[in-house]
Amino acid sequence: MITSTTQIPKYIRSQIRNNEITTHTSKLAPGYVQANVVILPKTAAFDFLLFCQRNPKPCPVLEVLDEGSYFTKYTADKADLRYDVPKYRLYEYGEIQEETNNLEKYWKNDFVTFLLGCSFTFDSALMSAGIEIRNVAEGKNVPMFVTNIPTSTAGIFSGPTVVSMRPIPRDKIVRAVQITSRFPGVHGSPIQIGESEKIGIKDVFKPDFGDPTDILADEVPVFWACGVTPQAVAMEAKLPLMITHSPGHMFVTDLKDEDLSVI
């Protein structure tokens, strides 16, 4: 029985843990922050944390667990990262090996788990301000593009910035900049407004990942740094072993969206 709002994420995580929820998490626990998951061996952890520090827009760090630990301390009250994500992906040398709903038999004592901000928080804030999120309205995944904007390299991690695109009505662009600027913990302000070709995007209707969406006559495509960037960069590093959440199957935290606003 859920007795208060703060128990909603805990309840959802318990359902995920017991395999009662195995779907993507986009409609679950509205108002609560969801996180991207990247799990790496300790030998790569400093470079990856440094990569995130140097690239805070695509890689906003919400929590890094202690070496070998699967219990969260800061984003959720003792969630267990071996079980509390509905679907994981295992990569070997940058290639997907399998998907699994728990890490019981894969867990290693040298794993370091990173939880990174996700644009669901961001979309909620825009929608609360009356700005339609086209891909949500169309029931699609957000369109994402590999750009010509390099990230700042850190050790073994390097590669281009991936952006997500949302069409925004001309008269709401300034408001969209203001709203997303308040949330640097989930990618923050846009990195490009309206000129897709300037960041190396040839066709704004042909995304590299996700689904294409309509752009109406009074709308402009606006681009935000995307959480796919660190995953793409980590795959490119071809580590012997890396684990992430499966796209859309995020970690549901106890944080409320507003907890991530800086002002």
Next chain:
Amino acid sequence: MITSTTQIPKYIRSQIRNNEITTHTSKLAPGYVQANVVILPKTAAFDFLLFCQRNPKPCPVLEVLDEGSYFTKYTADKADLRYDVPKYRLYEYGEIQEETNNLEKYWKNDFVTFLLGCSFTFDSALMSAGIEIRNVAEGKNVPMFVTNIPTSTAGIFSGPTVVSMRPIPRDKIVRAVQITSRFPGVHGSPIQIGESEKIGIKDVFKPDFGDPTDILADEVPVFWACGVTPQAVAMEAKLPLMITHSPGHMFVTDLKDEDLSVI
């Protein structure tokens, strides 16, 4: 000859490098960001970066140099961290061993250099808004206090939060919160307003570090997380070797104060 404003910090760093400036840096390059310096062996670098990630208010990271590198990439155009700070402090097992004006004979290939935000940026923004910074007006160092607020531990690094205090007129407190909230990269919003005893400060006129300042009848002591926290915590970790800047003798970056504002 200085030909443009962006050359001011470069010129000052060259004077520091040539020992033409050996003093503290508080009046130098107004409008440009200055940074705290912490240099540690690589074995401690992941824990320290994680400590900073977990404690962003006292430990706002501006740049972390690659292992062994002394050249900055992000905060200044190829500054040399072996020479470009007017005075360094060397610690062995947490004890100060000596002060030096360059690291030529001390540099090691496993050093990782951290540059952390400093409240000078912060003070400038408040003064620009017509809020007097008492310690600056009195020509003193800011009063600092060890609080009862624990930091979030990361590996070998733990300890209490250190705060700095500025007396703010009652009718300007809201403005001071707004202004400093824009600058999370230099400690951000206050962590306590007016109730020093709630954070374990017995006597607001007896700071643990720095100098006491007046608090006028219409003023309230306001407390911000302080960059002394990571240094205190690093000293407490009693590493065989650690190097910092000497208090007040900061690293002058090419960044303008406004570059650090999030909105």
